[in-house]
Amino acid sequence: MAWTVLLLTDAAHEIGDILPAFPMGPWRIQRAPLKTTEPHKLIPIHPDLLIIDATVDLETAEETTRSLALAWEIGLPPIMVVVSQDHVTRFRFELGADDFVTTNASTGEINARLDQLARRSGRGDSPSVIKIGDLTVNPENYQVYVRGRPLDLTYKEFELLKFLAQRPGRVCDRDLLLREVWGYDYYGGTRTVDVHIRRLRAKLGAEHEALIETIRNVGYRLVPRPREI
Numbered sequence: 001m002a003w004t005v006l007l008l009t010d011a012a013h014e015i016g017d018i019l020p021a022f023p024m025g026p027w028r029i030q031r032a033p034l035k036t037t038e039p040h041k042l043i044p045i046h047p048d049l050l051i052i053d054a055t056v057d058l059e060t061a062e063e064t065t066r067s068l069a070l071a072w073e074i075g076l077p078p079i080m081v082v083v084s085q086d087h088v089t090r091f092r093f094e095l096g097a098d099d100f101v102t103t104n105a106s107t108g109e110i111n112a113r114l115d116q117l118a119r120r121s122g123r124g125d126s127p128s129v130i131k132i133g134d135l136t137v138n139p140e141n142y143q144v145y146v147r148g149r150p151l152d153l154t155y156k157e158f159e160l161l162k163f164l165a166q167r168p169g170r171v172c173d174r175d176l177l178l179r180e181v182w183g184y185d186y187y188g189g190t191r192t193v194d195v196h197i198r199r200l201r202a203k204l205g206a207e208h209e210a211l212i213e214t215i216r217n218v219g220y221r222l223v224p225r226p227r228e229i
Helices: 058-071 107-121 155-165 175-183 191-204
Strands: 004-006 025-034 049-054 078-082 099-104 131-133 135-138 143-146 212-215 218-223
Touching: 049 058, 058 107, 078 107, 099 107, 131 155, 135 155, 155 175, 155 191, 155 218, 175 191, 175 218, 191 212, 191 218
Parallel strands: 004 025, 004 049, 049 078, 078 099
Antiparallel strands: 131 135, 135 143, 212 218
């Protein structure tokens, strides 16, 4: 499965400029400015991994890491900071970084760190608990909680919510949801999706029903929202 990697930098033009040994693989790498990228701008991109360039401006890299960690809830993708060997002891990783890698790291080391971040964040190959804000979805035991409150969902309601939760911020049209959740052999119409979304919102409650956003004439998406800071 391809990862969307967002490189936050004001100096490098591509990932190879700061990590020459970055591995070949299923990466969709995008670039955004380090100083001016605000948390809400990440929602349409929904990166699976943030790489913060701290090779030039340590102070700005630290502030960006801190603001992202404060502004986002549990659905924040993992943050990897790239530092030079000389600056490892100077960067304050406790501000919100999940891991770091030095500019001279080997391909094997980078791969190992990426695999570790994938498992830690639930983006690895094995089923893992999905946490987005107050919502927790556990595919292994079919349990769903909202701020610690268990939800009593039918099997299809659970599968629909899980499918959306695995793609937070991404628009899923009704045909896709019908095909992936109900299967190719289902002969019902897309109104089935609307009915189940309505039931899910009712069970989420008034405070959390806005987690599932309607995209007019298209479908739905689960919206990971930044906190007010």
